[in-house]
Amino acid sequence: MTGLDFIYPEFEVVRDAARCTACRACVRQCACGVHSFDAERGVMTSDETKCVNCQRCVSFCPARALKIVKSGCGPRDNANWSGDTIREIYRQASSGGVLLSSMGNPGPQPVYWDRMLINASQVTNPPIDPLREPMETQVFLGRKPDAAARDAEGRLVCSLPPQIRLSMPVMFSAMSYGSISYNAHVSLARAAAELGILYNTGEGGLHEDLYRYGANTVVQVASGRFGVHERYLEAGAAIEIKMGQGAKPGIGGHLPGSKIIGDVSRTRMIPEGTDAISPAPHHDIYSIEDLRQLVFSLKEATQYRKPVIVKVAAVHNIAAIASGIARSGADIIAIDGFRGGTGAAPTRIRDNVGIPIELALAAVDKRLRDEGIRGSVSLLAGGSIRSAADVVKAVALGADACCVATAALLALGCHLCRSCHSGICSWGIATQRPELVKRLDPEVGSRRLVNLMTAWRREIMEILGGMGINSIEALCGNRLMLRGVGLHQKELDILGIAHAGE
Numbered sequence: 001m002t003g004l005d006f007i008y009p010e011f012e013v014v015r016d017a018a019r020c021t022a023c024r025a026c027v028r029q030c031a032c033g034v035h036s037f038d039a040e041r042g043v044m045t046s047d048e049t050k051c052v053n054c055q056r057c058v059s060f061c062p063a064r065a066l067k068i069v070k071s072g073c074g075p076r077d078n079a080n081w082s083g084d085t086i087r088e089i090y091r092q093a094s095s096g097g098v099l100l101s102s103m104g105n106p107g108p109q110p111v112y113w114d115r116m117l118i119n120a121s122q123v124t125n126p127p128i129d130p131l132r133e134p135m136e137t138q139v140f141l142g143r144k145p146d147a148a149a150r151d152a153e154g155r156l157v158c159s160l161p162p163q164i165r166l167s168m169p170v171m172f173s174a175m176s177y178g179s180i181s182y183n184a185h186v187s188l189a190r191a192a193a194e195l196g197i198l199y200n201t202g203e204g205g206l207h208e209d210l211y212r213y214g215a216n217t218v219v220q221v222a223s224g225r226f227g228v229h230e231r232y233l234e235a236g237a238a239i240e241i242k243m244g245q246g247a248k249p250g251i252g253g254h255l256p257g258s259k260i261i262g263d264v265s266r267t268r269m270i271p272e273g274t275d276a277i278s279p280a281p282h283h284d285i286y287s288i289e290d291l292r293q294l295v296f297s298l299k300e301a302t303q304y305r306k307p308v309i310v311k312v313a314a315v316h317n318i319a320a321i322a323s324g325i326a327r328s329g330a331d332i333i334a335i336d337g338f339r340g341g342t343g344a345a346p347t348r349i350r351d352n353v354g355i356p357i358e359l360a361l362a363a364v365d366k367r368l369r370d371e372g373i374r375g376s377v378s379l380l381a382g383g384s385i386r387s388a389a390d391v392v393k394a395v396a397l398g399a400d401a402c403c404v405a406t407a408a409l410l411a412l413g414c415h416l417c418r419s420c421h422s423g424i425c426s427w428g429i430a431t432q433r434p435e436l437v438k439r440l441d442p443e444v445g446s447r448r449l450v451n452l453m454t455a456w457r458r459e460i461m462e463i464l465g466g467m468g469i470n471s472i473e474a475l476c477g478n479r480l481m482l483r484g485v486g487l488h489q490k491e492l493d494i495l496g497i498a499h500a501g502e
């Protein structure tokens with residue numbers, strides 16, 4: 001015993017002995033085995049080394065006797081060597097392993113959504129009251145023709161490529177069955193159907209029970225091709241080729257064999273207990289021409305009835321990459337910013353690779369407009385869309401719609417404890433343990449998702465009305481509606497907006 005491997009627990013369980021009735025609800029609720037009852041001494045005890053601060057026990061303590069607080073005890077840190085950095089060094093010195101994390105990058109880089117403010121009408125072009133006047137929030141995603149076509153008799157020819165209709169400019173991001181639970185997927189699917197939007201299978205295939213929600217499903221094809229077959233492609237409203245993910249650009253995915261059990265293994269079409277490893281590249285894609293082949297293979301396989309989305313991580317030369325994708329025949333480009341969530345990613349990648357979605361989105365929209373090909377694709381923006389205001393700002397920067405994942409998980413009960421990669425989620429979301437999965441009631445989950453999106457839709461209508469705009473599609477790329485605060489000229493130039501006061 002050297003003491004070198006000891007790291008003082010990050011969180012502390014504070015139990016108010018005067019309130020605690022020893023009911024043991026906390027013992028039953030904590031999936032990490034922190035609480036126990038010491039029968040000999042007749043007291044509740046805690047093993048705080050196991051606590052991830054998921055707040056489950058706090059929420060279920062009937063006596064409000066519990067608090068989980070930051071312990072505050074740790075190595076002496078400073079502005080250069082933070083406590084987290086020092087603890088990570090200790091962990092690596094002990095294990096020799098790559099550090100794993102989940103959820104999005106928590107780093108201090110600027111959140112540009114918070115540095116942009118939205119315009120409102122005052123005297124001329126008066127505001128619109130969305131309670132009394134029509135307000136359109138639906139959007140159509142897919143390739144649009146450059147001009148209206150007419151036949152020899154002058155009649156309008158309507159031969160649009162396949163489009164996706166969303167009742168509001170939001171859809172649920174890709175989250176695979178395996179990384180999240182069956183009940184989480186059912187909640188997302190039901191909510192998407194009720195709301196008239198889409199959810200996304202991620203790379204884990206589509207569970208048999210969820211084929212009935214196909215009209216509200218994006219089916220994903222990732223480098224591992226898990227669960228991909230003809231019926232799967234046919235089932236979705238759109239097909240997404242995943243080239244990259246904001247939380248881990250440039251690397252593949254890994255779902256440990258311990259999570260590949262039962263239905264997860266059947267849905268992914270791989271044997272139980274086998275690690276599901278998606279390679280970093282698609283082994284048949286090394287150029288835009290190769291990507292074009294897969295885009296058209298998928299279109300061919302579905303008789304050109306489904307739009308094809310290509311999802312990429314926001315990286316340094318994203319504008320040029322998007323230009324290539326637009327020319328590959330893709331109908332929609334999904335850009336995922338560096339704060340996007342994940343079930344598991346190497347910590348160093350998550351925190352240091354990629355760029356903010358706001359800058360990536362603005363750069364891509366500008367590049368496609370400059371090249372005269374903006375109409376050939378729709379743009380989806382994801383990677384930490386936290387509110388209706390973020391959605392409106394993203395649309396003004398050029399997004400046709402936004403992808404939302406972390407906010408949806410929060411609606412399902414996630415407390416951002418950032419331990420999804422452990423597979424032990426006390427809230428029944430990022431887990432496959434049956435006794436935990438059943439903690440999430442899909443009926444309740446879907447209702448909460450519908451509530452959240454309904455609230456956002458109402459807020460979007462209020463913001464639009466304030467701007468004097470009565471259709472979300474009329475806002476797309478209208479950067480005059482945004483002003484920056486506290487941003488340098490270079491940042492303003494990339495965002496394509498003026499500074500507040502200008």
Ligand code: SF4
Binds near residue numbers: 019024025027062065
């Ligand atoms: S749930 Fe609350 S009241 Fe019950 S044993 Fe735990 S701390 Fe005590």
Ligand code: SF4
Binds near residue numbers: 033054
């Ligand atoms: S892991 Fe969650 S449930 Fe367990 S003690 Fe910590 S906060 Fe409570």
Ligand code: SF4
Binds near residue numbers: 103416421427429
């Ligand atoms: S999904 Fe579960 S494990 Fe992941 S951050 Fe949320 S509460 Fe924690």
